[in-house]
Amino acid sequence: MNGADAIIKCLEAEGVKNVYGYPGVAICPFYNSILESDIRTILIRTEQNAAHAASGEARISGRPGVCAVTSGPGATNVITGIATAFADSIPLVCITGQVHTDLLGTDAFQEADITGAVESFVKYSYLVKDVNDIPHIMKEAFYIANSGRKGPVLIDVPIDVQNATINKFKYPEEVKLRTYKPTMKGNALQIKKVIKELEKAKKPIICAGGGVLLSDAQENLRHFAQEHQIPVVSTMMGLGVMPTKHPLYFGMVGNNGKAYANRAMNESDLLIMVGASVADRAVSQPDLITKGKILVHIDVDPAEIGKNAGATIPLVGDAKCIFEDFEKESFEGNYAEWLETLKEYRVSMAKKRNPNPAYVDPAAFISALSEKMEEDAVYVADVGQNQIWSCSYAVTKQGKFLTSGGMGTMGYSIPAAMGAKIAAPERQVVAVCGDGSFQMSMMELATMQQHHVDVKIIVLKNNSLGMVREYQQFTYKEHYSMIDLSGSPDLEKLSAAYDIPFQRLYNMEKMDEVIDTFLAHKGSMILECIIDPMDIVR
Amino acid sequence: MKKRIYSVLVENRSGVLGKVAGLFSRRCYNIDSLVVGETDDPDVSCMTIVSSGDERTIEQIEKQLNKKLDVIKVKTFSESRCIARELMLVKVKYNSHNRREIMEICELMNVQIVDMSKHFMMLQLCDTPEKIKLLLNLLNSISIVEVARTGTLALSKCMEND
Numbered sequence: 098m099n100g101a102d103a104i105i106k107c108l109e110a111e112g113v114k115n116v117y118g119y120p121g122v123a124i125c126p127f128y129n130s131i132l133e134s135d136i137r138t139i140l141i142r143t144e145q146n147a148a149h150a151a152s153g154e155a156r157i158s159g160r161p162g163v164c165a166v167t168s169g170p171g172a173t174n175v176i177t178g179i180a181t182a183f184a185d186s187i188p189l190v191c192i193t194g195q196v197h198t199d200l201l202g203t204d205a206f207q208e209a210d211i212t213g214a215v216e217s218f219v220k221y222s223y224l225v226k227d228v229n230d231i232p233h234i235m236k237e238a239f240y241i242a243n244s245g246r247k248g249p250v251l252i253d254v255p256i257d258v259q260n261a262t263i264n265k266f267k268y269p270e271e272v273k274l275r276t277y278k279p280t281m282k283g284n285a286l287q288i289k290k291v292i293k294e295l296e297k298a299k300k301p302i303i304c305a306g307g308g309v310l311l312s313d314a315q316e317n318l319r320h321f322a323q324e325h326q327i328p329v330v331s332t333m334m335g336l337g338v339m340p341t342k343h344p345l346y347f348g349m350v351g352n353n354g355k356a357y358a359n360r361a362m363n364e365s366d367l368l369i370m371v372g373a374s375v376a377d378r379a380v381s382q383p384d385l386i387t388k389g390k391i392l393v394h395i396d397v398d399p400a401e402i403g404k405n406a407g408a409t410i411p412l413v414g415d416a417k418c419i420f421e422d423f424e425k426e427s428f429e430g431n432y433a434e435w436l437e438t439l440k441e442y443r444v445s446m447a448k449k450r451n452p453n454p455a456y457v458d459p460a461a462f463i464s465a466l467s468e469k470m471e472e473d474a475v476y477v478a479d480v481g482q483n484q485i486w487s488c489s490y491a492v493t494k495q496g497k498f499l500t501s502g503g504m505g506t507m508g509y510s511i512p513a514a515m516g517a518k519i520a521a522p523e524r525q526v527v528a529v530c531g532d533g534s535f536q537m538s539m540m541e542l543a544t545m546q547q548h549h550v551d552v553k554i555i556v557l558k559n560n561s562l563g564m565v566r567e568y569q570q571f572t573y574k575e576h577y578s579m580i581d582l583s584g585s586p587d588l589e590k591l592s593a594a595y596d597i598p599f600q601r602l603y604n605m606e607k608m609d610e611v612i613d614t615f616l617a618h619k620g621s622m623i624l625e626c627i628i629d630p631m632d633i634v635r
Numbered sequence: 636m637k638k639r640i641y642s643v644l645v646e647n648r649s650g651v652l653g654k655v656a657g658l659f660s661r662r663c664y665n666i667d668s669l670v671v672g673e674t675d676d677p678d679v680s681c682m683t684i685v686s687s688g689d690e691r692t693i694e695q696i697e698k699q700l701n702k703k704l705d706v707i708k709v710k711t712f713s714e715s716r717c718i719a720r721e722l723m724l725v726k727v728k729y730n731s732h733n734r735r736e737i738m739e740i741c742e743l744m745n746v747q748i749v750d751m752s753k754h755f756m757m758l759q760l761c762d763t764p765e766k767i768k769l770l771l772n773l774l775n776s777i778s779i780v781e782v783a784r785t786g787t788l789a790l791s792k793c794m795e796n797d
Binding site: 212213216217220221224241274275276277398399400403404407 | 650
């Protein structure tokens with residue numbers, strides 16, 4: 098057995114079903130050994146998307162997604178995907194081939210110091226120098242990626258290490274790391290304090306972040322909120338924690354969120370922030386969420402607490418463990434009046450749009466589309482104006498809403514949707530992107546076709562980079578620069594070239610009919626919606 | 636701005652210094668000085684880092700250091716709660732007019748003269764960071780040729796519950 102065989106054995110022991118990647122000489126031993134395994138390999142068309150696809154899979158399966166690429170450019174190309182996963186705390190194990198150990202540091206052909214380059218975007222990284230280290234490194238990598246605050250782990254394996262004979266293969270049963278012991282259970286005293294404050298509070302609110310989904314605590318949170326009638330808002334990464342139409346849900350916060358959600362958060366007297374990093378896009382003025390109120394900050398990563406806002410009650414631990422403990426406590430709270438106020442805000446502060454009837458209104462379209470999607474469907478939003486419309490108008494029921502929240506990586510939606518579909522072939526998966534973000538990963542249409550991954554793609558077409566255009570419109574007084582997307586391909590012809598069925602929607606007239614055909618179609622389909630180039634999200 | 640000393644026990648592996656130093660630059664934390672050396676356990680190194688910042692930054696530095704998987708333990712203390720030492724070597728140019736003055740400073744401050752030639756002498760001082768600073772100030776009026784400093788090393792004071 099050689100090192101590459103050992104890596105595959107480890108992947109099998111971890112229950113890995115799929116590996117996304119792109120070969121090159123330095124990773125060839127790995128892709129040679131994988132032929133002896135039942136693990137499915139998906140040949141992505143550019144390495145960045147291997148990480149996005151693995152990330153899409155991870156967010157559906159709850160297990161680390163795996164990608165494997167070659168050294169040098171293969172490794173550097175994957176960095177953006179890794180950084181995207183890191184920003185959203187998505188567990189990944191990324192294996193990179195590396196030049197021969199003897200050539201390390203010599204600027205050999207296709208050599209890149211990937212462990213050095215990726216340091217600020219990984220939870221941990223390894224450069225394997227001894228083949229006998231492979232089993233424990235693989236075990237550690239999966240454990241690190243998927244525990245505590247989740248995130249990507251990179252393993253760089255020189256080609257000679259992949260080819261070297263391993264003395265004795267034994268996959269360790271346990272991980273022994275003296276430097277890493279994430280706190281899962283919340284401190285009992287702090288939990289009691291939170292319950293006491295909830296008893297005293299008149300206007301409590303829970304703000305749910307992506308951490309809730311990562312710890313699979315959404316059911317516990319919903320149950321707790323329901324039981325005590327506590328209103329809930331969410332960050333962008335927390336979309337889907339509450340079904341959009343839940344009576345206790347008051348929308349997404351942040352500068353692109355609902356005005357009533359921000360108001361609810363600011364006016365509350367007790368804010369329970371859970372699994373959210375309180376970053377600038379969600380909370381532009383941290384003062385507002387600390388002044389005159391009790392801030393309870395729950396996070397599995399102690400460094401998140403107090404990073405951007407000082408918490409009154411810090412509570413370190415896993416969201417699921419903590420909400421399970423909350424559920425065991427009994428207390429009486431009466432927030433009926435507060436809920437009435439919030440319901441009033443929800444109606445009176447709802448934004449009114451004035452859509453141009455000559456085009457498809459993205460807001461109405463997204464809301465109709467998501468309403469018609471299956472109960473447990475996966476909605477993958479890209480980045481740009483499309484992301485903001487998706488966040489604002491997509492209706493999530495029991496399904497998932499995926500997007501690149503922290504990094505805002507354009508081109509995320511198609512590869513992530515592929516990974517999601519591969520993780521859950523029985524679920525409906527729809528990627529929604531703009532014509533800019535679509536062109537950043539349209540090469541993956543080939544991957545979809547080759548590997549029979551049925552992803553439904555919506556392209557909101559406005560022939561421009563809308564988010565930047567809108568920014569320039571207001572910040573630079575309509576002084577537009579670099580936003581014209583002329584030269585883009587005719588999507589009908591492009592779809593035909595890939596043998597993917599295509600539809601185009603020009604205005605609202607036939608919207609329902611077109612969406613119905615689109616969703617009912619078995620297999621992939623691209624639906625292009627022509628939207629007003631001057632439409633704005635704000 | 637508060638000054639803080641971090642005594643960081645780390646795994647003695649290649650690349651760890653880069654990871655810790657990278658954390659400081661990436662997150663815009665100051666490094667006033669950084670000293671690394673092996674401990675009594677050859678698998679463990681001790682980094683002594685002196686940094687400064689506001690209350691929140693100082694707390695974040697400790698938390699972010701603790702997040703690093705190669706970090707075993709972080710101890711943090713202010714200068715008053717530890718014994719801090721720094722070693723400095725200074726090369727000065729001397730002549731018949733200032734020789735006496737240099738010798739007097741050396742005597743008063745417990746500075747050793749470790750090397751000498753016709754026009755140059757090398758001074759050595761191992762003392763608290765304040766004394767090091769003081770000596771540099773005193774020597775400033777005399778011509779300093781070169782200075783090398785180790786940066787601050789520190790251990791928390793001996794306590795019975797240590």
